[in-house]
Amino acid sequence: MVASAPPVLALRNICRDFFDGRQLRRVLQSTNLNIYAGELTILAGPSGSGKTTLLSIMGTVLRPSEGRIILKGRDITDVSDEQAATLRLQEYGFVFQQPLLIEGLTTQENVLLALGIQGGRVSPECRHRSVEILTSLGLGDALHLQPRLLSGGQKQRVSIARALIKNPSLILCDEPTSSLDAENGQLVMEILKGIAVQENRVVVVVSHDARVFPFGDRLIKLENGQVVSDTRGEPVPPSES
Amino acid sequence: MRSLVAWRLLLHDRSSTAGVLLGVVAIVFLVGQQLSIYFGLLNYMSVLVDHSGADVWVMSSRVTNVDAGGLVSVRYWDRLVGLPEVAWVEPILIGTGLFRKPDGGFEQVRVVGVRQPRLAGGPWAFFQGDSRALLDVENITVDRLDLEKFGQPPLGSLTEINAQRVRVGAINEGARGFQGTLVFGSLEKVKEIAGTPPGRYSALLVKFAPGVDHTQALQRLQALLPNLTVMSTAELSRLTRNYYVTNTGIGGSFGFSTSVAVLVGVIIIMLTMYASVLNRERDFAVMRALGARRRDILVLVISQALIVSLLGLLVGFFLLALFLNVVRGSTIPSFMPLVVPPLHAGVTVLCSLLGSLLAVRQALKAEPASVFH
Numbered sequence: 001m002v003a004s005a006p007p008v009l010a011l012r013n014i015c016r017d018f019f020d021g022r023q024l025r026r027v028l029q030s031t032n033l034n035i036y037a038g039e040l041t042i043l044a045g046p047s048g049s050g051k052t053t054l055l056s057i058m059g060t061v062l063r064p065s066e067g068r069i070i071l072k073g074r075d076i077t078d079v080s081d082e083q084a085a086t087l088r089l090q091e092y093g094f095v096f097q098q099p100l101l102i103e104g105l106t107t108q109e110n111v112l113l114a115l116g117i118q119g120g121r122v123s124p125e126c127r128h129r130s131v132e133i134l135t136s137l138g139l140g141d142a143l144h145l146q147p148r149l150l151s152g153g154q155k156q157r158v159s160i161a162r163a164l165i166k167n168p169s170l171i172l173c174d175e176p177t178s179s180l181d182a183e184n185g186q187l188v189m190e191i192l193k194g195i196a197v198q199e200n201r202v203v204v205v206v207s208h209d210a211r212v213f214p215f216g217d218r219l220i221k222l223e224n225g226q227v228v229s230d231t232r233g234e235p236v237p238p239s240e241s
Numbered sequence: 242m243r244s245l246v247a248w249r250l251l252l253h254d255r256s257s258t259a260g261v262l263l264g265v266v267a268i269v270f271l272v273g274q275q276l277s278i279y280f281g282l283l284n285y286m287s288v289l290v291d292h293s294g295a296d297v298w299v300m301s302s303r304v305t306n307v308d309a310g311g312l313v314s315v316r317y318w319d320r321l322v323g324l325p326e327v328a329w330v331e332p333i334l335i336g337t338g339l340f341r342k343p344d345g346g347f348e349q350v351r352v353v354g355v356r357q358p359r360l361a362g363g364p365w366a367f368f369q370g371d372s373r374a375l376l377d378v379e380n381i382t383v384d385r386l387d388l389e390k391f392g393q394p395p396l397g398s399l400t401e402i403n404a405q406r407v408r409v410g411a412i413n414e415g416a417r418g419f420q421g422t423l424v425f426g427s428l429e430k431v432k433e434i435a436g437t438p439p440g441r442y443s444a445l446l447v448k449f450a451p452g453v454d455h456t457q458a459l460q461r462l463q464a465l466l467p468n469l470t471v472m473s474t475a476e477l478s479r480l481t482r483n484y485y486v487t488n489t490g491i492g493g494s495f496g497f498s499t500s501v502a503v504l505v506g507v508i509i510i511m512l513t514m515y516a517s518v519l520n521r522e523r524d525f526a527v528m529r530a531l532g533a534r535r536r537d538i539l540v541l542v543i544s545q546a547l548i549v550s551l552l553g554l555l556v557g558f559f560l561l562a563l564f565l566n567v568v569r570g571s572t573i574p575s576f577m578p579l580v581v582p583p584l585h586a587g588v589t590v591l592c593s594l595l596g597s598l599l600a601v602r603q604a605l606k607a608e609p610a611s612v613f614h
Binding site for chain 2 (some may be wrong): 008052055056059061062067081085086087089090092094096099102103104105109112113114115117118119120121122162174205222
């Protein structure tokens with residue numbers, strides 16, 4: 001199944017090195033991937049396989065040591081820190097392993113923070129949209145609650161709402177179910193699947209939990225910093241870089 | 242949105258907010274009360290000059306402060322009073338003496354002799370009685386706040402200064418000296434007390450006629466009396482204050498204590514804000530991952546510092562106002578020139594910003610990648 005639409009995100013010969021205090025260690029080998037909208041992509045692999053590093057590079061929070069990142073046809077590899085932040089604001093939504101909500105802000109304010117973090121007033125339309133999103137995620141009664149009063153599952157749904165409020169092209173999720181029980185984990189994955197398929201967005205989920213694999217449209221496995229299998233089976237020639 | 246987040250975080254992190262607030266209040270109050278006492282003492286130093294009502298003081302040559310002049314001959318009075326620029330010239334005589342208290346003890350005083358009927362250089366505000374008391378050559382006036390030192394002599398009571406009979410004719414207010422307790426009397430009485438040779442005074446006070454250019458008139462007087470100090474009242478006041486500030490160690494003492502208060506406040510602000518940012522480091526990383534630029538984090542932390550400093554200014558100035566109200570009219574010198582509070586507020590805000598620098602530095606270190614495990 002090869003998509004006819006161009007990839008939203010393309011990685012070309014992406015490598016990443018880390019200095020461990022004594023020597024430079026390559027944690028991500030040369031990786032080529034095309035990521036498409038409308039499907040839920042799962043990055044799987046054992047701990048230390050490089051999946052979170054790959055996700056961080058996709059999300060522009062980490063720079064690759066080598067290779068190029070192309071977002072919607074634009075090479076964003078060498079953008080400045082400021083430009084990368086603005087890209088994250090405009091194009092990306094994140095769901096972290098822990099919900100990482102800001103204590104002191106209400107549920108709704110946590111969601112709106114993703115819009116107003118670069119300053120300026122949040123419009124009434126955006127406020128209305130935040131209510132709609134939170135309500136659709138079953139949090140209509142929790143708009144004005146502090147995060148500490150929410151359950152783990154509710155918090156994670158708030159973090160999904162925080163990712164959705166920006167109407168992003170890509171939603172990157174790092175182990176979104178690892179801190180949840182089975183029931184809440186399944187609920188979160190169903191929501192993410194819906195976002196990918198029904199809203200035609202890129203959703204990439206990093207997970208080593210086999211229970212989430214059935215939700216994926218595409219499963220990419222990494223080991224020792226290398227892609228070892230990809231259910232899409234799409235060859236990406238290195239010469240494209 | 243950033244200001245709202247800054248405010249919400251401050252409300253949530255109550256203990257650290259209270260710590261920073263304490264630092265700001267410490268700066269506002271401690272520095273404020275030090276400054277008020279300092280300015281109160283400055284007023285004491287030049288109190289006679291500032292309330293003389295004269296435009297110019299003529300004193301002996303090379304005067305460094307109002308209390309350290311030699312005697313001036315009365316013949317200069319004759320030369321000055323005939324000038325068209327001059328409205329009046331009044332002599333003033335300042336000496337020292339020992340005031341005999343009702344219990345038989347003594348109190349050292351500075352006696353200030355002024356001439357009737359104008360009484361220039363004399364007391365300007367009264368608690369009991371009025372300036373007419375000094376029309377009686379035997380009468381003296383003492384300050385309300387010095388009554389206890391004098392053993393609470395009743396109005397009209399007789400006593401001695403330097404074995405010269407005097408009567409407490411009125412109780413004045415606001416005339417407390419830096420160098421000694423001030424007692425006002427008639428020129429004749431003070432001559433007796435101080436044993437001054439005839440025809441000699443401590444200074445001649447000159448008032449210019451209305452419409453006269455003070456600068457030109459002052460220059461003319463200086464040219465006319467080259468062997469004397471001819472100085473405007475404002476200049477003599479400044480010179481006197483400078484003399485005491487630099488020669489008594491009072492400037493260094495207050496400068497040091499004020500600096501310590503500022504330093505303590507800045508350190509409290511710095512450590513508390515730093516600890517607060519450390520606790521919020523993960524949140525700043527989340528914000529960075531969500532799309533906050535470094536400058537957005539900077540704005541957030543600076544907004545927090547500004548909000549707390551404004552709150553601290555409110556609380557600190559309220560406490561300072563209470564302090565000034567309590568000490569007003571007491572033996573504790575206090576005075577707050579109108580120009581000081583805005584300057585003080587500005588410096589306090591700067592201190593808060595300075596205190597937040599360490600926190601800003603830490604907050605800017607938050608890496609968005611750290612939110613991925």
